[in-house]
Amino acid sequence: MPKNKRPVPRKSSDTAEDKDEAVTQSLCDLALDLAEQEDSDSQSALLQQKDVELQRLIRKNLNQKKDEVLYEAIERAKFADVGAYQYLRGHIEEAASTVLVRREGAPTMEINAFVVPLFVHSGGGLKEEQGFQDQDAFEQLVRSFQQAGLESPKAKVVLMNHAYDLAEIDSISYSHLNEMVRDAWASMTDKKVTATPALERSIAGWSGAAFGPQDAAVELRFLLGFALKRADDPFYQAPEEEAAADAYFAARMQRYQAWTLQVEPLLRRCLAGPGAALEINFLYQDLFHGGKEQGMAEYFMLQMMAEVNAALQRHGVAPERVRAVVGPADVHGDMVLRVNLYDAAGALLASSEKPLDLAADLAMEVDDVGDALGTLGVRAVAVARRFDEAGLALEETPYQPQP
Known part of the structure; x- marks a missing residue:
């Protein structure tokens, strides 16, 4: 059987x-x-x-x-x-x-990744191999986040000794970033020397064409850091009442602006060798994705204005003699904000685009472009409801800045 x-x-x-x-x-x-x-x-x-x-x-x-x-x-x-x-x-x-790290009998701890986006102006561009050779300047830069009141005195702060370019920051996926935060946690809490493969993998090296010695370079870079603190640290708790919350964030902005003045000499020493003439424009410190979006938005805006300015020079047309039309467009399923530049006869001189997030405030985006065009001297600006598939602006109205 x-x-x-x-x-x-x-x-x-x-x-x-x-x-x-x-x-x-x-x-x-x-x-x-x-x-x-x-x-x-x-x-x-x-x-x-x-x-x-x-x-x-x-x-x-x-x-x-x-x-x-x-x-x-x-x-x-x-x-x-x-x-x-x-x-x-x-x-x-x-x-x-x-x-968030929860352990029995201990307060809940929180560690997060933050970035400081910045634009570096230099002659000939930055050289990656020259960066972060001044250890004393780097250590002072790390300590400055708490000394200037950007992070809690009770927090632990670490900073990567590398200035990330846009391609490096943009290539960090959600899961990679999460691994990086956990690597940072281990390195900040483990008394033993801990391997940090995710952090090391994030430094892929700068991409893009090198600048010539005589070129006036403007480059976007990101400082990347991690802050470890108690989840209930009152330093990070904004008041619930609106006026008090506004005052809380205004005070932090004042501290941040003072910090940028204080650390610019240190950061110049971190980014380049002795004697390098650098000018640094800081954007606001934010958590990783907010800072990344802020840097990218400013980068694409500068790129758009550079293209408009180059078109004016190429055609030999004064900015007050052209007309700009700004509006959203769908390009192969991706939304962009487009600027078309026309001469007095209505001929198209240039068309430039920058990414437009679907959830963005369109009026604010148009205002930003309108302000930027004004700095170039372009005064005649119209707003289109959208550009159609053939590139035609639909339902144009004169641009009126928001009050």
């Missing part, structure tokens, strides 16, 4: 791709449900459960390094609902850049 055999388990019909697809759609659906109730005073038990599930799925995919799931979910949310897109992207960015 044959022995009884255990039945062979049926193979699941769900492939890894099917499971990832289901998680992607779940993230999108949860964001749609939660974004609708984001401004309500209280959440139902069901929505609270969905919020917990959303956070769990985000952390799981970060830990499993499934960036494609996270990016695809954000992309789907973008086309489903702008609010859901903002909600999901914001929660994924926060989870990637901030890690």
